[in-house]
Amino acid sequence: MKFSYSKVEKLKSRKVIESLFTEGQSVGVFPLRLFYIELPETETTITKTAVSVSKKNFRLAVHRNKIKRLLRETFRLNKHLILDNASKKYALLFLYVGKDMPDFDLLNKSIKKVMHKFIEQTKN
RNA sequence: UCUGCAAACCGCCUUAUCGCUCUGAGAUUAAUUUCAGGGAGGAAAGUCCGGGCACCACAGAGUAGCAUAGCGGGUAACGCCCGUCGUUCGCCUUUGGCGAAAAGGACAAGUGCAACAGAAAGGAUGUACAGGUAAUGCUGUAGUGAAAUCAGGUAAACUCUAUGCGGUGAAAUGCCACGUAAACCGGUGCUUGAGGGCUACUCGCCCGAUGCCGGAGGGUAGGCAGAUAGACCCUGGCAGUAAUGUCCGGGCCAGAUAAAUGAUAAGGAUUAUUCUCAUUCGCCUAAGGCUUUUGAGGAUGAUACAGAACCCGGCUUAUAGGUUUGCUUUGUUA
Numbered sequence: 001m002k003f004s005y006s007k008v009e010k011l012k013s014r015k016v017i018e019s020l021f022t023e024g025q026s027v028g029v030f031p032l033r034l035f036y037i038e039l040p041e042t043e044t045t046i047t048k049t050a051v052s053v054s055k056k057n058f059r060l061a062v063h064r065n066k067i068k069r070l071l072r073e074t075f076r077l078n079k080h081l082i083l084d085n086a087s088k089k090y091a092l093l094f095l096y097v098g099k100d101m102p103d104f105d106l107l108n109k110s111i112k113k114v115m116h117k118f119i120e121q122t123k124n
Numbered sequence: 125u126c127u128g129c130a131a132a133c134c135g136c137c138u139u140a141u142c143g144c145u146c147u148g149a150g151a152u153u154a155a156u157u158u159c160a161g162g163g164a165g166g167a168a169a170g171u172c173c174g175g176g177c178a179c180c181a182c183a184g185a186g187u188a189g190c191a192u193a194g195c196g197g198g199u200a201a202c203g204c205c206c207g208u209c210g211u212u213c214g215c216c217u218u219u220g221g222c223g224a225a226a227a228g229g230a231c232a233a234g235u236g237c238a239a240c241a242g243a244a245a246g247g248a249u250g251u252a253c254a255g256g257u258a259a260u261g262c263u264g265u266a267g268u269g270a271a272a273u274c275a276g277g278u279a280a281a282c283u284c285u286a287u288g289c290g291g292u293g294a295a296a297u298g299c300c301a302c303g304u305a306a307a308c309c310g311g312u313g314c315u316u317g318a319g320g321g322c323u324a325c326u327c328g329c330c331c332g333a334u335g336c337c338g339g340a341g342g343g344u345a346g347g348c349a350g351a352u353a354g355a356c357c358c359u360g361g362c363a364g365u366a367a368u369g370u371c372c373g374g375g376c377c378a379g380a381u382a383a384a385u386g387a388u389a390a391g392g393a394u395u396a397u398u399c400u401c402a403u404u405c406g407c408c409u410a411a412g413g414c415u416u417u418u419g420a421g422g423a424u425g426a427u428a429c430a431g432a433a434c435c436c437g438g439c440u441u442a443u444a445g446g447u448u449u450g451c452u453u454u455g456u457u458a
Contacts (some may be wrong), residue, residue: 003142004143004144005141005143005144006143006145007144007145007384008155010382012381012382012383013346013382015345018445019381050382051382052382053281060430060431061169061430061431062429062431063430064431065383065431066386066431067384069144069386069387070308070386070387071178072143072144072145072386072387073386073388076142076143076144076387077142077143077387077388082336093152095130104387104388124334
């Protein structure tokens with residue numbers, strides 16, 4: 001099993017990210033919220049993923065960086081949950097909506113929950 | 125040895141596992157993989173000054189506006205830095221010394237302002253006394269005040285003087301790729317010039333007809349250059365009080381772009397609190413108690429401020445803890 005998270009798996013298109021917020025659906029498990037939208041079959045990878053933290057809740061860039069790094073790390077270690085179960089291709093965006101500084105254990109548990117919920121919801 | 129101050133510097137480390145990004149070399153199935161190497165800061169921050177660079181007339185004139193303000197030096201430049209003189213404040217061993225601070229040009233151009241006291245505070249002249257005149261606050265003294273016609277004080281008051289400043293800002297700018305609509309409707313204009321660029325304004329200059337304005341509607345928002353070798357860093361020598369300059373030798377040191385430089389685990393270091401044991405100074409006193417020095421071990425906590433975004437030089441602000449140097453104070457010993 002590979003735990004990598006390289007450039008090609010990252011969601012970078014401005015356009016897609018914008019449509020995630022306007023047209024995409026979402027599932028939430030505090031302190032996380034996962035926005036997702038279907039991608040066309042021509043996409044080279046199964047998922048395109050991004051992470052984000054509100055500037056409003058975390059004023060300092062250091063803190064936002066820290067949270068985003070933790071989010072990427074937990075996604076990297078748990079992404080097989082989605083890859084093994086997804087039938088279509090998706091663009092994903094994990095948004096941290098909490099207001100306190102999280103630690104690795106908390107995010108690790110949360111991201112697993114939110115992934116399970118996402119799988120349940122997309123089955124139907 | 126201890127107390128305080130100033131300056132300069134450092135600002136957690138190691139290993140394992142799993143990852144990110146860039147560069148080079150090599151494989152192949154041509155987008156993956158293997159190996160080697162690089163990968164945040166002293167403030168990367170605030171965006172407050174100065175410059176490089178780019179475009180706009182290779183940037184022009186005037187007005188307005190803004191900034192600076194002893195003298196000398198440094199610098200690419202500065203509103204920064206160094207030296208020095210004066211001023212003000214503090215201390216002392218007081219013709220002087222040491223330290224600190226700052227908004228240090230001009231009030232002999234004009235305008236404004238001035239608490240309390242005082243008759244009067246700026247087109248002044250009351251009272252008392254004395255002197256003087258043809259006559260008059262004409263002159264002196266007393267009195268209030270920091271200051272009373274003295275070329276008065278005041279420019280972190282307008283103002284004046286000198287010097288400097290054109291604007292924009294990397295989302296600049298150049299190129300490539302992809303794509304649509306050089307389509308439709310209305311208005312306006314084509315050298316007798318619509319409109320636009322430079323702009324705070326006026327001039328001036330330039331562009332300008334497949335144009336410009338409005339309506340409705342459509343497309344793109346990717347890549348490369350800019351952009352990482354420089355007023356660069358390190359070790360010395362020389363010049364200079366210093367800021368700094370210069371010379372020899374050596375080095376290559378982030379380059380991301382929804383934005384890399386990380387996560388987890390274990391161990392260590394530093395430090396704070398506390399406990400145990402040992403050691404030790406002093407006091408009350410002989411069980412013992414309080415206090416003090418140092419060392420060993422254990423437990424728990426803490427390890428700051430903070431993340432490059434075109435690049436430099438400054439300033440300002442944030443910052444746990446530590447190191448070095450200099451000065452200073454207290455106590456002890458010789």
